[in-house]
Amino acid sequence: PDSAIASKLGERRAGVIIALDASFSMQHSDGTSTRFEQALEKVGAITEGIHPGDPVSLVLLGAEHRVIARNMAFDPVRFAELLLAQQSTPESLDLGSVPQTLKALAEAMDAPQKEIHIVTDMQARDWKDRPAWLRDAFEDLNLSAPTTIIPVRGGADNLAITGLELVSGVLRRDTIARYRATVRNCGSNPVTNVRVKGLADNITVDTKTIPAIAPGASETVSLFVHFQNSGPVRISAELESDSLPVDNTRRTVAFIRDDVSVLSVEGSSGGSSGSSGFIAKALRARGEGAGEENFAVQSVPWIDLPAQDISGFDVVILQDVPDITPEQAKAFEAYVRAGHGLIWFAGDNVDAAAWNKRSALDGVPLLPAVIEQTVSTSDALGVGRPLDPTMPDHSVCRPLRSLPEDLLSETRFRKVLQVKPSPISSTVLSLAGTAAPLLLEHSIGRGQVFMFTTSADAAWNNMAVTPVFPMVLQQMVTYLTARSFEKPRLVGDSLSLSYIDEPDASEAVFDTPSGETIAVPVSEHRSQYVAMLEHAREDGFYLARVSLQAPGTPVAVNVDTAESNVACLSAAETERSFAETGITVAHSDADLLDAVDQARTGHSFWLSFLLAGLGLLVIESLLAYFMQKRPAAKAKKTKPASTQAKNN
Numbered sequence: 001p002d003s004a005i006a007s008k009l010g011e012r013r014a015g016v017i018i019a020l021d022a023s024f025s026m027q028h029s030d031g032t033s034t035r036f037e038q039a040l041e042k043v044g045a046i047t048e049g050i051h052p053g054d055p056v057s058l059v060l061l062g063a064e065h066r067v068i069a070r071n072m073a074f075d076p077v078r079f080a081e082l083l084l085a086q087q088s089t090p091e092s093l094d095l096g097s098v099p100q101t102l103k104a105l106a107e108a109m110d111a112p113q114k115e116i117h118i119v120t121d122m123q124a125r126d127w128k129d130r131p132a133w134l135r136d137a138f139e140d141l142n143l144s145a146p147t148t149i150i151p152v153r154g155g156a157d158n159l160a161i162t163g164l165e166l167v168s169g170v171l172r173r174d175t176i177a178r179y180r181a182t183v184r185n186c187g188s189n190p191v192t193n194v195r196v197k198g199l200a201d202n203i204t205v206d207t208k209t210i211p212a213i214a215p216g217a218s219e220t221v222s223l224f225v226h227f228q229n230s231g232p233v234r235i236s237a238e239l240e241s242d243s244l245p246v247d248n249t250r251r252t253v254a255f256i257r258d259d260v261s262v263l264s265v266e267g268s269s270g271g272s273s274g275s276s277g278f279i280a281k282a283l284r285a286r287g288e289g290a291g292e293e294n295f296a297v298q299s300v301p302w303i304d305l306p307a308q309d310i311s312g313f314d315v316v317i318l319q320d321v322p323d324i325t326p327e328q329a330k331a332f333e334a335y336v337r338a339g340h341g342l343i344w345f346a347g348d349n350v351d352a353a354a355w356n357k358r359s360a361l362d363g364v365p366l367l368p369a370v371i372e373q374t375v376s377t378s379d380a381l382g383v384g385r386p387l388d389p390t391m392p393d394h395s396v397c398r399p400l401r402s403l404p405e406d407l408l409s410e411t412r413f414r415k416v417l418q419v420k421p422s423p424i425s426s427t428v429l430s431l432a433g434t435a436a437p438l439l440l441e442h443s444i445g446r447g448q449v450f451m452f453t454t455s456a457d458a459a460w461n462n463m464a465v466t467p468v469f470p471m472v473l474q475q476m477v478t479y480l481t482a483r484s485f486e487k488p489r490l491v492g493d494s495l496s497l498s499y500i501d502e503p504d505a506s507e508a509v510f511d512t513p514s515g516e517t518i519a520v521p522v523s524e525h526r527s528q529y530v531a532m533l534e535h536a537r538e539d540g541f542y543l544a545r546v547s548l549q550a551p552g553t554p555v556a557v558n559v560d561t562a563e564s565n566v567a568c569l570s571a572a573e574t575e576r577s578f579a580e581t582g583i584t585v586a587h588s589d590a591d592l593l594d595a596v597d598q599a600r601t602g603h604s605f606w607l608s609f610l611l612a613g614l615g616l617l618v619i620e621s622l623l624a625y626f627m628q629k630r631p632a633a634k635a636k637k638t639k640p641a642s643t644q645a646k647n648n
Contacts, residue, residue, distance in 0.1 A: 015055040015071075015111025017145070018043055019102055020086070021120035022060040023093035024559060025566045028121070028154050028244045036088040038152040039119045043083060045589050046117050046150075049596055050074045057105050058082070061120070062091035063492040064535060065101045071109055090246050090491045090539040092563040095126045099137035106145045114145035115596065122151045122569040125562065127577060139581040148584045148595045153568040157187035159194065160247035160564035162218065164237045164488075167398050170294040170474070171481055172260050173230045179223045180398075181237035181250065185213040186565045198223030199236040227256045232554050234541050247564045251541060251556035252488050260481055263313040264299040267321035267349045278457050279317055282470040283477065295477060310335050314481045319456040320347025323354040329361050336366075337445030337528070341480025343473075344449065345456040346374075346417045368425035368440040368451045372418045377431060384414035384461060387468075388432040395479045396428055396439070396450075399471040411468045413438065415460040417453040429472075445528055446498045448480055488556040495536050495555050497544040499529035505547040507531070513540025513557075517548075 020043060026036040043058075050056055056079065058069040069082060098118070106114050120127075141147055162184045169177025179198065185191050191213050198206035208221040223237060232255050239248040264279045283295045300308060302321050310316050310331065318324075324332070336342050344367060352371035359366040377385045386409045391397040400408060413431060421427065421440055428450070429439035440451045454460045463469050489495060497508050499522070507519045508531030520531045536542065536557050543552035569577065574585050586592035 013051050013054055014113040014115050015057075015109045016046065016050055016074075017057045017059070017102060017105050017109065017114065017116045018046060019059050019061055019098065019116065019118045019120075021093060021118075022062050022086070022088045022091070023123070023563060024088060024090045024246045025093075025123045025244070025563050026088040026121055026152075027246055028158065028566045030154050030243070034088070035121045035152050035154050039121075039150075040083060040086070042119045042150050042152060042589075042592070043117075044080070045592060046596075047074075047076065047079060047083075052076065055109055055111050057109065059101065059105065060086060060089070061093060061098060061118075062089045063094050064091070064537075065094070065097065067105070070105070089537065090559045091537070092492075092560045093120075093123070093126050095130075096134060099134070099141040102147075103141050103144050106141075116141065116145045116147040117150060117592075118147065119150045119152065121153060121566075122149075122574055123563075123565075124567045124569050124573075125565050127569055128573070130577070135581065138578070138583060142582040146584070146595075147582075148586050148592065149574070149578060150586045150592060151568070151571075151574055154566065155187075155243065156565075156567035157189060157242075158244045158247070158564055158566050159191060159213075159239055159242050160184050160186055160244075160561045161196075161237050161239060161250040162561045162564070164235070164250035164252050165398065166252070166254070166395065166478065166482065167222070168475070168478075169225075170260060170478055171227070171254050171256050172294065173227055173256055173258050175294065176224055176226045177254070179225060179235060179237070179252075180220050181208075181223055182218050182220045183210060183213060183239065184218040184561070184564070185215055186567075188215050188567070190214050194219075195240055196221050196223070197238045198225060199234075199238060200225050200227075201234050202236075225254075227254070230256045230258045232256075234554055234556070244564070244566060246539065247559050247561050249539075250558055251539075253541075253554050253556050255482065257314065257481065259296050260294070260315075260477065261296045261313045262298070262477060263308060263310060263316045264297060265302055265305050265308075265316065265318050265321055266299060267302045267319055267347060278464040278469065279319060279473070282464070282473045285470040285474070294474065310340075311338075313340070315341040315343065315477050317343040317345070317456075319345040320349045322349045323351045324358055326358065326361060329358040329366060333361070333364055333366055333444060336447035336449055339446035341447055341477070342366075342449045343452070343476060343480075345452045345454070346460070347455045347457075348459060350417075352417070364444065365422050365442075366444070366449065368442040368449060369419035369421045369437070369453075372420060374415060375418045375436075376415055377434075377436070378414040382414065384412035385431045385433060386413075387411055387438070388430045392426075392428065394428050395482075396472060396475050399475055400468065403468075403471075407467070411461070411463050411466045413454050413461040413463065415454065419451075419453055450476055450480075488558055489536060490558055490560050491536060491539050492560070493536055493557070495533040495542055495544065495557070497531040497546065497553065499531075499546070502529055503546055507547075509545045509548050511543040511545070511552065513538045513542065 020039055027034050052074055054074045055071045056074045057071060060066045060068060102116055161181055163182035165180050167178045167180045181196055183194055194210040194213055196208050197204050205225055206223045210219045210221060213219050232253060235252045235254055237250045262283060280297045280299055283297050332342060356370050389405060389408060391401055416436060425440050425442040427437040428441050430437050438453055442449055458464050503522055507521055510518045510520060510533045520533050522529055522531045539557050539559050542555045542557060544555055545552045571587055578585055584595040586595050
């Protein structure tokens with residue numbers, strides 16, 4: 001078929017734009033070759049019909065479309081080498097921007113005729129049920145240049161790890177944490193005996209087997225990691241190799257401390273029997289295992305806070321504290337910005353006006369919300385409202401989501417603060433039947449602040465005497481101490497490295513998973529210094545360093561597993577998808593040959609008609625010219641005779 005294209009097209013010439021789908025579903029293999037390898041063969045067939053010197057453009061389609069060749073004078077050898085160097089990416093496909101990208105390339109191409117060829121696996125999640133505006137955009141693209149869709153298809157079977165989260169445990173040396181790995185069967189057939197490995201710094205530390213996963217279903221396993229040393233640890237969950245390896249691994253990073261220290265500041269005079277007593281007991285509560293305490297907790301009364309060096313603690317908890325000085329407010333803002341955690345509880349002693357004033361110092365709110373007033377949430381019998389069981393997929397909520405509903409509903413809240421959340425805050429927990437937030441969160445620099453609108457003791461609720469309290473509080477401290485590193489990112493996201501103070505070096509360094517070193521300038525934003533690596537193109541562990549010689553901070557980057565559903569549109573579905581758009585679908589090399597031939601033949605007819613029209617215009621102009629000349633010549637010839645008659 002390749003030679004047939006070359007011979008049949010003959011002298012017909014055109015500028016050609018080739019768009020090659022490079023999203024990670026194109027890495028799916030049928031056991032013999034990947035979809036991307038099949039796509040390269042299709043592109044090779046297209047190039048057999050391109051004449052040397054004709055303009056050709058090649059663009060790889062993904063989350064960010066990359067033009068590999070733009071209006072290049074076609075050279076078969078050079079183009080073949082260029083094509084051979086291309087690889088599919090770990091990105092998803094941004095289909096919505098494809099027509100605009102290709103139309104711009106067509107408009108910039110200087111050629112009497114242009115063709116656009118899109119080679120793709122027609123992944124159903126992208127192409128099925130396209131919105132009307134996108135269908136119109138492809139129809140408009142075909143008007144710019146005759147467009148051909150060239151599908152390469154494969155099977156739908158695929159397993160993917162879609163999640164890896166810390167569920168419980170303390171990020172401290174000589175402790176064990178439980179991670180939850182979620183495996184999804186994206187295919188149409190059931191799978192059995194799915195083996196999942198847990199790795200820490202590339203060493204296998206746990207292995208679990210899922211007996212069976214139904215089509216379209218997800219199953220989870222617990223992977224336990226023993227932290228033997230302090231420092232950053234790269235955590236991974238891996239599947240055995242299948243037809244699409246790129247989504248078989250999920251990554252995250254844990255920063256392990258020698259110990260986790262908490263300062264609990266008590267605003268009331270209750271001493272160990274007040275809020276601090278509940279806090280200390282909740283943080284020291286142990287599960288089934290015995291051994292060393294998870295957290296080192298120090299409780300102090302509010303009046304002793306000025307004497308405390310809070311920088312020596314990982315987390316500070318303020319419980320029913322009436323007020324803080326402006327200097328303390330600035331110290332807490334700097335403390336959180338440096339990467340520490342702050343937890344704030346309401347109570348009867350809280351001076352709302354004072355806290356609102358202190359919180360808004362220098363325009364940087366310390367708390368996630370403005371306090372308005374205290375409201376009762378009790379009914380006539382004095383029974384408060386329970387927690388809203390609909391919770392976000394937040395690290396703090398994960399232990400609660402596993403509780404039985406009846407146990408969760410036993411936790412009641414009789415009184416809360418009515419607050420106005422700031423635009424940058426988010427609600428973590430709320431009261432059932434209302435929109436009233438119970439727990440809010442926002443970030444300041446590298447750290448986080450949690451704000452409870454209820455108390456940490458039994459004055460406003462019974463939470464402090466239920467299993468909910470130690471579960472939530474311990475998970476919050478673990479979450480806050482894990483904030484030293486960025487949460488896992490997706491391919492295509494930007495990676496940032498934040499500084500506490502103005503750095504000495506003007507550039508930071510990011511080492512990619514493939515070993516490339518990228519220098520990134522440091523910029524200042526709102527008195528915070530940040531180095532930003534735009535658009536992470538690889539999946540794996542990056543290493544962010546403040547300078548070339550400095551130790552690195554690992555950052556986990558994962559693929560977007562929405563792309564893991566690799567099922568393709570059928571031939572019939574593809575035809576229906578492009579019906580009445582003018583776009584041709586070439587299911588085979590013969591179809592491709594006919595499509596290209598028809599487009600160029602149509603151009604030849606158009607050119608012939610144009611030349612014929614020009615010829616008729618020239619003939620008509622010549623006839624008009626001669627018709628005008630004949631009367632003039634006749635008049636000139638008869639003039640002497642008339643003159644002679646006049647003289648006679």
